[in-house]
Amino acid sequence: xxxxxxxxxxxxxxxxxxxxxxxxxxxxxxxxxxxxxxxxxxxxxxxxxxxxxxxxxxxxxxxxxxxxxxxxxxxxxxxxxxxxxxxxxxxxxxxxxxxxxxxxxxxxxxxxxxxxxxxxxxxxxxxxxxxxxxxxxxxxxxxxxxxxxxxxxxxxxxxxxxxxxxxxxxxxxxxxxxxxxxxxxxxxxxxxxxxxxxxxxxxxxxxxxxxxxxxxxxxxxxxxxxxxxxxxxxxxxxxxxxxxxxxxxxxxxxxxxxxxxxxxxxxxxxxxxxxxxxxxxxxxxxxxxxxxxx
Numbered sequence: 001x002x003x004x005x006x007x008x009x010x011x012x013x014x015x016x017x018x019x020x021x022x023x024x025x026x027x028x029x030x031x032x033x034x035x036x037x038x039x040x041x042x043x044x045x046x047x048x049x050x051x052x053x054x055x056x057x058x059x060x061x062x063x064x065x066x067x068x069x070x071x072x073x074x075x076x077x078x079x080x081x082x083x084x085x086x087x088x089x090x091x092x093x094x095x096x097x098x099x100x101x102x103x104x105x106x107x108x109x110x111x112x113x114x115x116x117x118x119x120x121x122x123x124x125x126x127x128x129x130x131x132x133x134x135x136x137x138x139x140x141x142x143x144x145x146x147x148x149x150x151x152x153x154x155x156x157x158x159x160x161x162x163x164x165x166x167x168x169x170x171x172x173x174x175x176x177x178x179x180x181x182x183x184x185x186x187x188x189x190x191x192x193x194x195x196x197x198x199x200x201x202x203x204x205x206x207x208x209x210x211x212x213x214x215x216x217x218x219x220x221x222x223x224x225x226x227x228x229x230x231x232x233x234x235x236x237x238x239x240x241x242x243x244x245x246x247x248x249x250x251x252x253x254x255x256x257x258x259x260x261x262x263x264x265x266x267x268x269x270x271x272x273x274x275x276x277x278x279x280x281x282x283x284x285x286x287x288x289x290x291x292x293x294x
Contacts, residue, residue: 045185048270048287049236049254050218051197053149053185055139056100061294064096066112068288072281078246080278086119088281092130104139114161114171126169128162147187153199155179159207175205181216195220212241222258230258232270240280250277256287264293 045052056062068091075085094112101107115127135155142149156179161172181199188194198217216238224230232255239249256270272285 045193045195046258046266046268046291047195047218047220047222048232048234048256048258048268049252049272050195050220050234051153051181051183052195053139053151053183055104055106055137055151056098056293058100058103060100062096062098062291063294064094064098064289064291066092066094066096066287066289068092068094068285070283070285072283074282076250076277076280076282078278080276082282085281088116088118088120088283090117091115094130104142106137108135108137109133110135116169116171118169121169123167123169126162126164126171128168128171129160131157131159131161131172133157149185151183151185153179153181153183153197173203175203175207178202178204191224193222193224210242210245212243214238214240220254228259228261230260232256232258232268236272246279248277248279250274250280252283252285254287266291266293 045054069089070092071087071089073085073087074082077083092112092114094110096108096110098106098108110133112130113128114130115125117125133155134157135153137151137153139149139151141151157173157177159172159174159176162168162170163172163174164170179199179201181197183195183197185193185195196217196219199215201214201216203211203213216236218234218236220232220234222230222232234254236252236254237250239247241247252272252274254270254272256268259267259269261267268287268289268291270287272283272287274280274282274284
């Protein structure tokens, strides 16, 4: 399964790269999310596991092919101590499409395919389509002089992925979720960029059971060391809330590179490691994505 998903990712990426024009579309207007805006005069806005606040611009398109591989062999207990657990690994391939409806409004759709194997569960494996996500981004502040952007993001998933069966783990959440967050991006000159986002994911419907939602916050800092390489480091925190049982939380560190291959083609690759938490897996995640702007 891993080989099939990886091969599909690279085949689609190669085809899209071949047919992507080497110039940014008129709708991006220099503020698009495709590789470094303004001819790479400042760092690319993309992040590894953090949202960004910039919009595509009216008429702009963005397509992202993503692949993530996660594994865990240890788990944090209620006291924050790491204990052994049976192995867990997941593979996720995704396709994201965004369109700039207005200069300050983007609409997007994300769907994908996943596989999970967890020896702590019975049944221990599952594969199938993931829940599709519909999202929008509204830019509420765009200060060109200070290179400061503030946006509101809202995303909803519907339980259209594969549900749990007698011989398969669930790939779908099996309930609707709505995530709302605020994102702030600030560029510092021609080399540095920083982003902060924070929000809450609200589950809807009876199948959520005791789960009451997730608060998450991320901080990302990037430095454009060379024209084609932007090292990136991020801190990622999330806390899951439950009724009548212990809440869960995890703090992770993400590091990697943003690589503008063309003016509007960006490659991102990195790894995320959970370093602290309680009642959560100590997971390691590999992140790979390629983004095309039109």
